[in-house]
Amino acid sequence: MPRIAVIGAGAAGCFCTAELRRLRPEAAVDVYEAGPKPLAKVAITGGGRCNLTNSFQGIRSLAEAYPRGERLMKRLLKVFSQEDACRWFEAAGVPLVLQEDHCVFPRSQDAMDIVRALLRKMDGAHLHLHTPVRSVMSGLSGHLEVDGIPYDAVVVTTGGAPKGLPLMEGLDLEWVPTVPSLFTFTIQDPGLRALMGLVTEASVSLPGTAFKAEGPLLITDWGLSGPAVLKLSSYAARHLAECGYKAPLCVNWTGLREEEIRENLRSIAKTHPQKQVSNTPPEGLQARLWSYLMGKSGIRADIRWAELGLKGLNRLVATLTQDSYSIAGKTRFREEFVTAGGVALSNLDPATLQCRKYPGLFFAGEVLDIDAITGGFNLQAAWTTGYVAAHAIAAL
Ligand SMILES: Cc1cc2nc3c(=O)[nH]c(=O)nc-3n(C[C@H](O)[C@H](O)[C@H](O)COP(=O)(O)OP(=O)(O)OC[C@H]3O[C@@H](n4cnc5c(N)ncnc54)[C@H](O)[C@@H]3O)c2cc1C
Numbered sequence: 001m002p003r004i005a006v007i008g009a010g011a012a013g014c015f016c017t018a019e020l021r022r023l024r025p026e027a028a029v030d031v032y033e034a035g036p037k038p039l040a041k042v043a044i045t046g047g048g049r050c051n052l053t054n055s056f057q058g059i060r061s062l063a064e065a066y067p068r069g070e071r072l073m074k075r076l077l078k079v080f081s082q083e084d085a086c087r088w089f090e091a092a093g094v095p096l097v098l099q100e101d102h103c104v105f106p107r108s109q110d111a112m113d114i115v116r117a118l119l120r121k122m123d124g125a126h127l128h129l130h131t132p133v134r135s136v137m138s139g140l141s142g143h144l145e146v147d148g149i150p151y152d153a154v155v156v157t158t159g160g161a162p163k164g165l166p167l168m169e170g171l172d173l174e175w176v177p178t179v180p181s182l183f184t185f186t187i188q189d190p191g192l193r194a195l196m197g198l199v200t201e202a203s204v205s206l207p208g209t210a211f212k213a214e215g216p217l218l219i220t221d222w223g224l225s226g227p228a229v230l231k232l233s234s235y236a237a238r239h240l241a242e243c244g245y246k247a248p249l250c251v252n253w254t255g256l257r258e259e260e261i262r263e264n265l266r267s268i269a270k271t272h273p274q275k276q277v278s279n280t281p282p283e284g285l286q287a288r289l290w291s292y293l294m295g296k297s298g299i300r301a302d303i304r305w306a307e308l309g310l311k312g313l314n315r316l317v318a319t320l321t322q323d324s325y326s327i328a329g330k331t332r333f334r335e336e337f338v339t340a341g342g343v344a345l346s347n348l349d350p351a352t353l354q355c356r357k358y359p360g361l362f363f364a365g366e367v368l369d370i371d372a373i374t375g376g377f378n379l380q381a382a383w384t385t386g387y388v389a390a391h392a393i394a395a396l
Contacts, residue, residue: 007167068369103375154361156343184330
């Protein structure tokens, strides 16, 4: 009877175990979990609603969703895609709903339905709670050993490891240093803070780099948040870590190109020359934000379009499209963060996620150097990699 160890009862470990139970019901599967409960993080994902995957319709390329691990995900999603994940959970008794923003949730809006479905499918595996694994070694017999116990196959699914992975110390594997991803920016600007709560479509970028992201931007009491900032924090996770989370930030409040917004303002000036600039914001720009940006451009609140002149127009265009701020630090986004870095993908056979150096040793989930922006892509990576590892083990 094959003996299999799964280390970590999180999304990837439990999904892998569920598939192993289906494919190899005769195998003895031990699941080791350091904490008191399995799937503790899944239970709180998506604010307790669990954004378990995404239709992938809102992204232009896979690199947009997976700043790290895009090539491997492209390959593995052909084996187990977002549609497969949806079918899997629906077949496991969890009806799902696809939101307008392309995110997929349980119809009940309750993450516990995902937890319960996974636990049902894992039935028959031996779950060892409160059991942190200290070491995985390649024993003299060629067998892998988990804290001295021999196994035919071992899957490491210990999640994001900000401080490295001590249990791997006995193995010769490459590790990509970890840094946090998915955080918001601290910006000390009282004018901006006065706009707290305002959400607008914008694009944000880091001057002097190619890092750029678009989407809703939320002004908070500590600075800037919202999907545009979270995406930028993910794309530039390593760069921002190297800068100590202090960097210049450029905000384009319109998302339009400079020529487009210039044309837009000229057209308002032509149509409404006698109206006050402050009363006629460009389409889509909220009045509160417009008056803040006018102030920042040094334009009088009572000025009329006819009086604005070329200099005034240029100043407005510059503030609208290249408004500059200083990032003074990072703040967690509702505790929803992931780690970039981890087990280097070069250690693994990309078709099976098996270690090239240690046959029988597999990795899945966030412990790998794969991470994504928000929207269900991180859990999809956990399901997909867990699935691939399970199928490769079943075929051993
Ligand atoms: C608050 C929050 C909300 C999130 N919401 C979403 C969302 O809605 N959608 C989305 O796609 N992503 C979301 N994410 C990200 C997503 O939850 C993770 O990417 C995903 O859970 C990773 O799965 P995993 O199995 O690799 O790791 P985890 O789910 O972190 O599981 C790893 C498990 O391994 C255990 N472990 C660690 N070391 C050991 C050891 N030595 N021995 C035994 N056990 C060990 C841990 O206790 C843990 O239970 C969220 C993250 C957070 C923090």
